[in-house]
Amino acid sequence: MPNVIVHQLEKRFDNGFHALKGVSVEIESGSFTVVLGPSGAGKSTLLRLINGLETPTHGHVDVAGQRVEPPSLRDIRGQVGMVFQHFNLVGRLSVMTNVLTGRLKDRSWLGSVLYLFRKQDMAIAHESLDRVGLTEKAWERADRLSGGEQQRVGIARALAQKPRLILADEPVASLDLVTSHEIMQLLREICERDGITLVVNLHQVDLAQRFAGRIIGLNAGEVVFDGTPAELDRASLTRIYQRKGVGNHDDQLESVLAYA
Ligand SMILES: Nc1ncnc2c1ncn2[C@@H]1O[C@H](COP(=O)(O)OP(=O)(O)O)[C@@H](O)[C@H]1O
Ligand SMILES: [Mg+2]
Structure with a gap:
């Protein structure tokens, strides 16, 4: 069954x-x-529309059988975890508190600062931190952690929501190569072992080829490729990365085609 249906979406x-x-x-x-x-x-823009952070000009999105529009928005957002390029943590708060904000929903942000969480929320937050291998850092300030660790906290916060779907927008764009692979591997494992649907935005061809099950290629607001990493050939990469109005010397396209 499809978890996400995107239908004739325009923005x-x-x-x-x-x-x-x-x-x-x-x-x-x-x-x-x-x-x-x-x-x-x-x-x-596509991820933001899936999560209802933007409204479509035309078309619609359904997540788990529910239309992404009021009054379902709140319910849907509760089922969708977001992971960001710059992690979006509160640096001066502990790792644990950041993860607990994934459990917030009806509670106030002040409540989270004062640790007004239920025991059950704490248990889920511990479980999520364990899942990303950060149990030992639970009470450190988030901004003391390395980039890779901070992104693990971001992933744990998404997991603490007990989501059906995780949307990750360029989750490794601020990380070095080795850490990028570790984070992509972790996201892949979360998909395979925990059965959570993952949609990951990337601009790097090599990471898509290595980790994706399916690749949807976007160029200038249109889907120009939809297939497996093995099907991503030179012609497909050209469709995804070619820019209108650039002549025969498109350096970006040339560097991307090296992966074909
Ligand atoms: N709020 C906005 N108002 C006007 N243009 C926007 C807005 N948000 C994004 N855009 C434009 O829409 C295009 C797609 O943006 P985006 O979805 O962020 O692309 P990507 O994530 O692939 O880099 C870009 O040209 C961007 O400048
Ligand atoms: Mg972007």
């Missing part, structure tokens, strides 16, 4: 910019999908 921003031009995709439950494309392709 035109107030300034007239047409960021998504009719995107239709279905994402199966428990799958690991990478949305691949150059900067500006519309990847973040």
Whole structure:
């Protein structure tokens, strides 16, 4: 059963910019999908529409059978964990408190600072930290951790929501190569072992080829590729990375084609 149905989705921003031009995709439950494309392709806009952070100009999104629109928004957001490029942690708070905010929902943010959490929330937060291998850092300040560790906290916070779906927007763009692989591996394991559907935005071809189950290629707001890493050939990469108005000397495209 598809977990996410994106139907003829269009987004035109107030300034007239047409960021998504009719995107239709279905994402199966428990799958690991990478949305691949150059900067500006519309990847973040797509994730934000799936999570209801932006409203479509046309078309719609269903998550787990529910239309992403009021009044279901709150319920849907509770089922969707988000992971960000810059982690979005509260640096001066402990790792544990950051993870507990994944359990917030109805509680106030002040409540989280004062540790007004139920025992059950604590147990789930511990479990989530254990899942990402950070139990020993639970009471350190979040900003004392390395980038890779901070992203693990971001993932633990998403897991603490007990989500059906995790949307990760360029989760390794701020990390070094080795750490990037570790984080991608962790996300892949979370998908395979915990049965959580993962949609990961990436701009790096090599990471998509190595970790994706399915790759959806976006260019200028349109799906220009949909297939497995093995199917991502030179022609597909050209469709994903070519820029309009650039002649025969497109350095970005040349560097990307080295992966084909
Ligand atoms: N709020 C906005 N208003 C106007 N244009 C926007 C807005 N948000 C994003 N865009 C534009 O939409 C395009 C797609 O953006 P984005 O989804 O962030 O791409 P990506 O994540 O693939 O880099 C970009 O050209 C960006 O400048
Ligand atoms: Mg983006």
